[in-house]
Amino acid sequence: MTQVISVPPWLEKIKETDTVFSNGNGIMTSHARAKVGSILSSKESEENSSTEVSDLQLPSFVMQNERGIFIHLESLVNREILLSFLNYIFGEKYYFSNMNYTGITKILYDFEKTKTDFCQNMKKLGKVPEIKIASAFKKFDEKRISLYRKPIIAKGGKSAEYFFGPAYVEEIGENGKIKEVQTKIDIDEFIAAMWDQDIRFGLEIKDIQQAIHEDKQVRITIAREKDPTVGKDAVLEPAISFDIKLGIKESSGSKADMLMYEQSYLHIEKDAPLYKKIPREYGNLGWTIHGKQIDSEVPKDFSIDSYIGIGVQKETRGGTEYLVSVYSGFPRIEEVEITKWKQKVKQMMKIHVDERKTFEKGINVRESGKINKDNDFQSGGDISLDISGKNIFADQNIEANVYASENISVKGSIIGNAHSNPFSGKYEKYGALPKGQIVSDAGNIMVKGRVYSAYLEAKKGKVTIVNIENSVLIADSVEINGDATNCIIIANTIINKKKMVGCTVISGKKIDVAESTEKGNFENIFGIFSRDLTKDIQQKKEALEKEMTSVREMESRIDALVIASFQNMTKYDEGKRLSLIRVLIDILRDSKKIHEEKNKPYIELYKKIEPILIRSGTNWKKLENHTILVAKLSKEIWEETAIMESTQQELSIEIKNIQGTTHMKRVKFLQNRELLSLTIKEMDHIISRLMITGSSCSVCTLENIPAPTTGLFHWKPV
Structure with a gap:
């Protein structure tokens, strides 16, 4: 006989979900976009309450077969649907035989994590993500319902206690009289009975089973509330070590520098991570013994932008927010002093990167x-x-x-x-x-x-x-x-805006002093440095003339040989002829140039004159060296002459007020070198020559410049 059953209340609760329903023996196809499956016909229940029944309406996530009752986690949308299903089962006076209380509790009270972890693990193993929750559904015998007392709820409702003891049921004997027969309570029935008493969470299954097994009067705690766990506030964590390490830095050599510390300060490169934000972590929810949710305290959060200082920017790398350096430099933490627990502590406000x-x-x-x-x-x-x-x-x-x-x-x-x-x-x-x-x-x-x-x-x-x-x-x-007192000053430009006493000064361009004063035996000595290249230029001119003479002699011999061989070349004047000979000689040095030369008459002439040039026995390499040296000497003479003329114009000495003996000398250096290119030894030699009257200098000539003992002094070379 087929029963027609009204829609259970738990089915009404899931009308807004895309759920496929089954008849307890396997999953059936759902209607497209249907929110609730049709109510399926159920089989007539057997009278024996200890046998399996199938007059219950099961959703698609619950499957019943010969192996038992399973929950298909992928099909379970949320915990509320499972809760409604359990309320329906227990409300219809059924219970789960060999109930997996731990598994159901995990799904019901830690739904998201349990579903995600379990489904992922099953997929890795290639298995169906289903959890066995019981062996079968059983009808709760009304005669046994009375065996289960009402639990005692502790003050504050954080736990529940229960009196265990021998249990008896009434039976009709052979004589027709009612008698009490001792029996034992059942853990699966106990769970259903407590659910009916609104104990929905935290049953201490092992303690309950122990009390049932001992079958004696005892009062124990059967359920405990679970407190929410404390979450973690978001924190800003260093991405690098900011610690000062004053240990000696290891050296690759045999000796270690005892003053080179491992890290007395920190230098970072551009784009280096400085700090990273560790996101807040929410604590786990708590649950009352009645299955009511206890929210954990919301962890504190912050914006990492509030810590951005000069030279720092925010970047997200791998899903993590970082503070990174805009350029290479030195991290600096800006702190503020606050009072915490009656103690003054420093709190970071911003992180900066300084270029120094x-x-x-x-x-x-x-x-x-x-x-x-x-x-x-x-x-x-x-x-x-x-x-x-x-x-x-x-x-x-x-x-x-x-x-x-x-x-x-x-x-x-x-x-x-x-x-x-x-x-x-x-x-x-x-x-x-x-x-x-x-x-x-x-x-x-x-x-x-x-x-x-x-x-x-x-x-x-x-x-x-x-x-x-x-x-x-x-x-x-x-x-x-x-003021400058008892100093040695060597520079191209020297300006002293007040008083100079007992100083030795050498300038390569300009001396400008407000006051020159002697004190005791300390007198000022001023030297104006210039390059006297007259002798060097003359020597180079003589060498140039010698080289040019050699070049002219070699070219004239070749010229005479060509004229003697080709009388028709006499029509060229000497200048054109010499120019032609130089071109031919140049081609002879590098035969590749004949292919580059586009002037056909020259090429034809070259072909005729080549044997004559070869027979002349001219040392072409020597001629080339003479020619190069001529060009080099000519350039150096021009440059040195220009340097002498330009540096002469830059030289000047001006002392606005002379008080006492002041020595002025012109230092004519005999090499083409600037003042600051001199070595310390060469400078020391010149200084010592300046201090000794009438002394000679191996690298320069010294000329006295007459200077007054008082008043204004101004000098420029003639």
Whole structure:
């Protein structure tokens, strides 16, 4: 007999889903776009409640066969449908035989993760993604329903307790009387009974089975609430190590530099990742024993854009947000001090990338160790350790040797020692280490403080200082805005805006001094450097004449031989004839040129004259060398003559106020070299000759320039 069953409530709940229904024996085809399958006819249930039944309406995700009852997870749309299905089964007074309570609980209360993980694993194994939830459906015998008491809900509803003890059912005996027969409660029935008592989550199955097995009076906790797990806030995590490592850096050689630390500061390249955002992670949901959801606290989130500083930009790489450098430089973290748990702590506000590194406490052995010579640096404190860099900026004093490929800027003073002076000889004599040698290879040096016992060099740039004493300056241009005392200054252009005392000055172009003053035995000596190439030019002219004579003699012999062989060439004048001979000689040196020559008469003449030129026995290589040397000497004579004329016009000395003895000399260097190309040894030789009256110089001639002892002085070469 076929029953007609009304639509179960759980079916109404899934009318909005594309679900295929079955009759419990297998999946049937769904209607296209149908939201709910038709209600299928069911078989007449058997009277014995312990046998399998099939008068239940099953959705497509539930399959029943000889192996048991399965849930097809791919067909299950959401947990609400499964919950409605369970309510329907238990509400119809059925229960699951050999129920897989753990499996059903995972699907019901951790649906998304369970479905995703299980389906992926089954597909990898090539299996159908189905979970067995029971062996069969069984009808709950009404006689046994009364065996199951009402659980005791603990205060606050976080757990439920139950009294277990011997169980009895009433039966009619042979005599027709009702008698009590001891029986045992069943775990599957217990689950269904508790579901009917609104205990939907957290049953302690093992404890319950143990109590059933012992069959004695006992009160135990049968269900517990699950608290939500705490999620993780989004965090900004370093993508590189910002830690300072003051261990000694390993060296590939046999010796390690004890001042080269492993990492006293960090330098990064363009597009280097600095920080990355670790996204927030939501905690797992909690569940009451009644199956109600307990939401976890929403983790905190932030925008990584709020941390972007100068020289930094946001990029997404592999789904992760990064802060990366716009250019190569030095990362710097901008922090703010906040109070947290009654303690002051620093909190990062922004990350910047500076093109130069700043050492707040100075560059020294303790704080920085040696630094990389290819980078820009700024020292907030004193520099007391020898360093090399690209551009170096010192906010305080320098008491060490500093070498820069470009610029050096000092807000404080430079303090050296006598051994920094390369002209004193004390370094070699006493073996002491120099201090205060400040050298720029291709940039400028600027000092706002005092310079004392130091050596400053910027041969391709300008040195700008205020006051200087007992020091050496070598630069293309020097500007002293204060006083200069007891110094050696060598530069093309020298400007002193105040007073100069006891200095030795050599200029390659211009000397401009506000006041020259003597103090005791300290007198100023001014030398104006120029190149006297007269002797060299004369020697080259004589050599040129000699070479030209040799060339003319060789060409005239060839010319005479050609004229003697071809009388018809006498119609050419001597100039044309010599020009023709030179062309022929040039062709003879390189026979390939005959194919390049487009003048047919020349080619024909060459063919006739070639045997004569060969018979002449001319050393063509020697003639070529003479010709090359003639061109070289001619060029050098022209260049040196032009240099002498132009440099003469640039020379000038102007001292606005002379007070005391001042020595003026013209230094005529006998080679074609600029002032700053001279070696320290050559400069030292010239300085020593300037200081000794009437002394001779091996590389130059010295001429006195008369100067007054007071007043204005101006000089230019005649």
